[in-house]
Amino acid sequence: MWQIEGKQITAPVKTPFAIDKLLVDYDGPRTFTVRQMGRLYLVHWCDEDERIARFIVAQISEKRLAELEMGVLPVQDALAGKCIILDLSADDESLVSAVELDYGAIPADKRPAPTATLPATAAVAKARS
């Protein structure tokens, strides 16, 4: 797993994750939101190996979340700036580490493509048609 350079912090969200809204599922939750202490967080899977599942976590507003869901906001734009890398145990999702860093410090081949947006839910796709 790639090295993280940042500041160890207390994780802002509880783990295992209590998913508020599932945005993308592919063999399990990949992008979703979590609410903690009145704050909304976007959580985005970015890598895993046999031991660790790694997620990018960034606080997000309701407005930005709506833009994400409508497919008008790239995921990268929602995560950009200060974010947190959470490493969880791949089997039981217990917390291994929480590191704060700048989004740009994440290797490019682990980040979503700059213009990548979320796939629409069936409801959003229907509203567009």
Next chain:
Amino acid sequence: MFDPAIWPLGCPPDNAAPPSGTYFRLATSSPPREDDFKTNEEEGTKLNARPCKRRALSLCLTLNDARKLMALYPPLGSFVAEVRLAPAHGVVLVTGQQGHVAYWPCDNVAPGNRLGLVTAVH
């Protein structure tokens, strides 16, 4: 097809239907590896997830849907395997996410056998 002695009660769900046609799955290599076609249950991961969900594989309905996911999650793979499924291979359920289905392989379609379902790699 699904031995009740092995599968959780109510799994696969009753509203899952036999597949017929072409689906797409992200792969880490060309040709794909057996690990590209393992469920969470077979890998021993995501122990907190619902047992039935852990036994499903995610598939995409179109190549474009798969490429969108590849752009979002580069470590999931740089290739897309085209898979041809028939009713004898299990059941699928279209989810609420655009272009995404959950596929439950039946008992005689073990991970190694799933590679034989691949008809092309993009």
